[in-house]
Structures are given as C-alpha cells and as structure tokens.
Amino acid sequence: MSDRGAGQTGGRGESLLFLTDDQLRRGIEAMFFAYRGFTADPDRILAEYTYGRAHHRAIHFINRSPGTTVNNLLDILGVTKQSLNRVLRTLIQDGLVESRVGTRDRRERHLFLTEEGEALERQLSEAQRRRMRAAFREAGPEAVAGFRTVLEQMMDPEMRKHYQTMKDGW
Amino acid sequence: MSDRGAGQTGGRGESLLFLTDDQLRRGIEAMFFAYRGFTADPDRILAEYTYGRAHHRAIHFINRSPGTTVNNLLDILGVTKQSLNRVLRTLIQDGLVESRVGTRDRRERHLFLTEEGEALERQLSEAQRRRMRAAFREAGPEAVAGFRTVLEQMMDPEMRKHYQTMKDGW
DNA sequence: CAGTTTATGTCAGCCTTGTTGACTTTCCAA
DNA sequence: TTGGAAAGTCAACAAGGCTGACATAAACTG
Structure with a gap:
C-alpha cells in the first residue's frame, strides 16, 4: 500500500x-x-460517582452513535448482554441514558444520552482528550499518524470496522 | 527536541x-x-490455565528483571500488595516463580522465574509478539517510531522511568 | 540497646465487572 | 400462527481490584 x-x-x-x-x-x-x-484521568472522575470503566465505555459509544441499539453496543464492547445490561440499567435508572423503543423494529432499544449523561460524557472525554492532546502535540503529526497506523494493525479485523465507521446515527 | x-x-x-x-x-x-x-492472544492462552492477566503481568516483569523485589513490582504494576501477593502466592505454589531471600537486605524477596515459569512466559510473549510483529511490519519503521513516541507521552511520568529502565538485574 | 521504620505476608470483607445458564416477554416475518 | 430474534431478568460464580487490621523479621536510628 x-x-x-x-x-x-x-x-x-x-x-x-x-x-x-x-x-x-x-x-x-x-x-x-x-x-x-x-x-x-477518567478513572479518577468515575471514582467520585459509583461508576467504573464499564460505564464510561457505554457512555462513550452511546455518545458517538446516538440511537445505537443494545446489540450494536454488545458487538462493539465485546461483553455479554448480562454485563452490559447491568451497566445500562444503572445508567438508565440514574437518568444518564434514555432507552427508546425502536419505530421500525419495536424489539430494539435505541440508546441516547440525556442532558445529564452528556454532561458526564463531556467531563470524562475532556479529561481523556486533555492527556491525548498533550501527547499528540509533543509527538507531532507524523508520530500521530504512525501511532494510529500501528494501533489499527493491532486490532482484530472485526474491530477495525467499528473504528472506521463513524456515522451510524438514527 | x-x-x-x-x-x-x-x-x-x-x-x-x-x-x-x-x-x-x-x-x-x-x-x-x-x-x-x-x-x-495471551488471554486465550491464560484461559487454559487458572491464570488471568494479573499473572501475565507479574510473569512478564519478573522475566524482564530477574531478581526484582516485591516492592519494585508493586511500583511497576500499580496495585496493592494484597492484590499482587495473591497472584505471586499462586505462581510460587505452582512452581512458576521462585522467591529468594535477599543477601544484602534479608527483608527483601527477590523473584525469579523457574524453568516452568519461563516456558509459560515464552508461550505468552510469543503470542503477543506475533501480533505486534505483524502490526509493526505492516506499519513500517517510521510508524513504529511514532507509535512509541505518542505512547511514551501518554504515560504518567513515573511510569516513563520504568519503561526506559531496562537493566536492573541482581 | 530501645524504639521506629521498612519489607513482606496474611486474613477478612467489599466492589466492579466479567462469565454461564436458564427463563420470560415482546414482536417481526415467513 | 408460529418460529426465532431481540431484549431483559435472575442466580450464581470468579478474577482481580480495593481497604483495614495485624504479624513478623530485619534494618536503621538515636
């Protein structure tokens, strides 16, 4: 190539x-x-709540693809539905995530962040981006390109498609 | 720079x-x-034993620095001594790790892999290296340099010294 | 030498987050 | 209308983090 x-x-x-x-x-x-x-950095923030990394991951990918289904999330996160469900249940109960019944297929649930969920997402991702921004800036654009090339090669092929697909909103 | x-x-x-x-x-x-x-890849191998990632990490760093002390490992791994001890205890009982009383300071325990420990280490690291080698080869040397530069910038400064220090044998 | 600090080990208990297995409800599609 | 997919739930378990308390031996210090 x-x-x-x-x-x-x-x-x-x-x-x-x-x-x-x-x-x-x-x-x-x-x-x-x-x-x-x-x-x-996210871990420190999450520790102030009752949340852990699993909650962060769910929040991240719901924010990236608002309206994503539970099955879609399961595929991305690579955990069992029981694990994911436990996390989603608390996020929904706490009012950070909203679950809407699908219109085309009413078995599916589409997941969205509420205002409060978006607020936590911003807090978490800003902390994470701050560190990555500093690292990128120090390393420079060519190093960043290499960084991404190597990481992409390190992924399982099925994960590569999630990494590249950025537009699956509803 | x-x-x-x-x-x-x-x-x-x-x-x-x-x-x-x-x-x-x-x-x-x-x-x-x-x-x-x-x-x-390591996870798949570990699942065949009763071991997990925590065991892999201990094995890796004992192999890298034979004779390292428990405190040294604690610093590198960033977990509590109770967590590490649980892992080390099983590895010692199973005959993968040997713990020798220090000569200079007899409070310290120096950790070594046994033959059997080295065999598992090879199995794990070969699997992990295989993937990394493929990724490096696909990406090329310049990308690899960038990859390492960015990752190094992303570390906490205290971890950077462990990353760079490669020669602390006894 | 007495007292303190350090290195290590251990017990008990708790939490998060992963797992498997069994089961129910909902509801699309053939 | 019925089979099967999607989703949710319950129970039980394990790994591997954590805190707190305590024990022991060795080294260090005044």
Whole structure:
C-alpha cells in the first residue's frame, strides 16, 4: 500500500531492526504503561460517582452513535448482554441514558444520552482528550499518524470496522 | 527536541488539524480497540490455565528483571500488595516463580522465574509478539517510531522511568 | 540497646465487572 | 400462527481490584 520507507538505513533493503524481540518487548510495555495513563484521568472522575470503566465505555459509544441499539453496543464492547445490561440499567435508572423503543423494529432499544449523561460524557472525554492532546502535540503529526497506523494493525479485523465507521446515527 | 515537521501542510506554521476533538476521539478509540487486540492472544492462552492477566503481568516483569523485589513490582504494576501477593502466592505454589531471600537486605524477596515459569512466559510473549510483529511490519519503521513516541507521552511520568529502565538485574 | 521504620505476608470483607445458564416477554416475518 | 430474534431478568460464580487490621523479621536510628 503506502511507501513504508527504509528509515535510517536509507537503502532499499529494510534493516528490520525494529522487529527484534527486544523492540517488540518495548512496544508491549509501551502499550501497558500508556494504557494505564490513558485510563487514569477518567478513572479518577468515575471514582467520585459509583461508576467504573464499564460505564464510561457505554457512555462513550452511546455518545458517538446516538440511537445505537443494545446489540450494536454488545458487538462493539465485546461483553455479554448480562454485563452490559447491568451497566445500562444503572445508567438508565440514574437518568444518564434514555432507552427508546425502536419505530421500525419495536424489539430494539435505541440508546441516547440525556442532558445529564452528556454532561458526564463531556467531563470524562475532556479529561481523556486533555492527556491525548498533550501527547499528540509533543509527538507531532507524523508520530500521530504512525501511532494510529500501528494501533489499527493491532486490532482484530472485526474491530477495525467499528473504528472506521463513524456515522451510524438514527 | 526532534523536528516535528509540518506534515502535509508544508508550511512552517503547523496546521494543528491533528489536534481536533474528532482526531482525538479517533485516537481514544484506537487505544481502546487496539488494547483489546493486544491482550486477546495471551488471554486465550491464560484461559487454559487458572491464570488471568494479573499473572501475565507479574510473569512478564519478573522475566524482564530477574531478581526484582516485591516492592519494585508493586511500583511497576500499580496495585496493592494484597492484590499482587495473591497472584505471586499462586505462581510460587505452582512452581512458576521462585522467591529468594535477599543477601544484602534479608527483608527483601527477590523473584525469579523457574524453568516452568519461563516456558509459560515464552508461550505468552510469543503470542503477543506475533501480533505486534505483524502490526509493526505492516506499519513500517517510521510508524513504529511514532507509535512509541505518542505512547511514551501518554504515560504518567513515573511510569516513563520504568519503561526506559531496562537493566536492573541482581 | 530501645524504639521506629521498612519489607513482606496474611486474613477478612467489599466492589466492579466479567462469565454461564436458564427463563420470560415482546414482536417481526415467513 | 408460529418460529426465532431481540431484549431483559435472575442466580450464581470468579478474577482481580480495593481497604483495614495485624504479624513478623530485619534494618536503621538515636
């Protein structure tokens, strides 16, 4: 596909030094430590409520795709419906999420954030974006492009479609 | 530090388009979906035993720094000693990890993988490296450099030192 | 030497969030 | 009208976080 270049070696035969076990181990640890940072700020906010990461994930993807169905969310989040249902139930009871019966198919429930839900979503995502913005700014646009390329390759293929599909509102 | 370039805009004033909220949201989702992929292969292997991700993390960092102390591991993993101890106890009982009393300071316990522990470590890390290697290869060396730069910026500063410190054997 | 701090281990209990299995209700579509 | 999909619920369980309290041994300190 794209020109992958030969990096610092300059020749047409790539050095492949970036594929050594040691480099891979560094990549593995980078994922581990960075993911901790990635979740740290929202976790602190969630701890002030009775919510956890599972609630954050549901709120995030409902906000991204207002009107998404429960089945759709299940597919994205990769958990059982019992797990998701427990989370959705509390969010609905607490008035952060609204569940509307589908018009075309009245078995389906379409999920929306309420005003209050949107307020929490903003609080969480602003904290998370602040850190990512700082990281992106420090790293620069080319590093960000590489970051996204590698992460996309690391996903399971089925997840890649969720990552790319951004417009499934109702 | 390094030249961050101006990307496609070519001018000396960076476009900053890579810092929009939408780009940041894509980065957030990339982290979410990629981390799922990142843990998927080891998780499948661990499920065949009675172990979980917590055991994998302990095994990984003991393998990286043979002879590391319990306190050292606690700092790296960021959990309570009770949580870590539960994991270490089973690994020691199962003969995957050996705990040796320190010579200089006999309060300390130094942790090592046994032959059997190393065998499981290899199985887990080979699975994880396989995916990372494929992602790195597809993305190319420049993307990998960017990937690591962004992730490093995303870490909490205290974690960055663990990421960089690679030589603390005993 | 006495007292304090440090490193580790352990017990008990709690919470979140994942799982499986069984079952019901609703309701679209053949 | 009936089969099956979508959704929801209940129960039980496990992993792996957490807090708090307490024990022991070793090292350090005045």
